Amino acid sequence: MVARLEESGELGPGPVREALLALPRQILMPQAYVRRSAPDEMPPHWELLDFSRPADREELLERLHSGGLMTAMSSTMTLTADLLQQLDLRPGQRVLDVGTGAGVTASAACFVCGNKGVVTLGIDPHLTAAARERLSALGYQPAVVTRDGTTGCAAAGPYDRIILSFAVRHVPQTLVDQLAPGGLALMTLGTSSPSWPGLTKGYVPV
Structure with a gap:
């Protein structure tokens, strides 16, 4: 792959x-x-x-390992790899992964940045429980939290990087507020316009 x-x-x-x-x-x-x-x-x-x-x-x-035979983001590795590269992950960064899914993005963040600052949010308790167990089996211990990801997790912030794995109709201000100075957020905006969805990349000034 x-x-x-x-x-x-x-x-x-x-x-x-x-x-x-x-x-x-x-x-x-x-x-x-x-x-x-x-x-x-x-x-x-x-x-x-x-x-x-x-x-x-x-x-x-x-x-x-085919890179795209299934439709989930975790399986469409072309998209996932591109987003992870744009995220510009570095050791020691605090990362908020919104949309836990199978835990692919969270595992990459833990590999690069370390466990300490990685938080991943999912709305389905069954998926987050499974992801927590499987990430632990890989030796990763991010904070796996069950909640509406668009509200973020202010208690563990601010974050150097925030990534959403699902489309939103507008940029959630709560997530912007949880970015650290110099932080970067990646999310896809989806509207009724035929030219969307489109990837939004935003920075918070230092």
């Missing part, structure tokens, strides 16, 4: 590359549904691949 991203020019040398190389994605995403029916076949037939079943492991690994 990393080699393909490098060959296409979508991933360059640096800490993000090292983080992706070090990430055993099957730990964060041990299961995946794959479609076994034709595109026009209704109803569609799906099959669950589970890494705990030896017979499923080869195909699951192929799909997890």
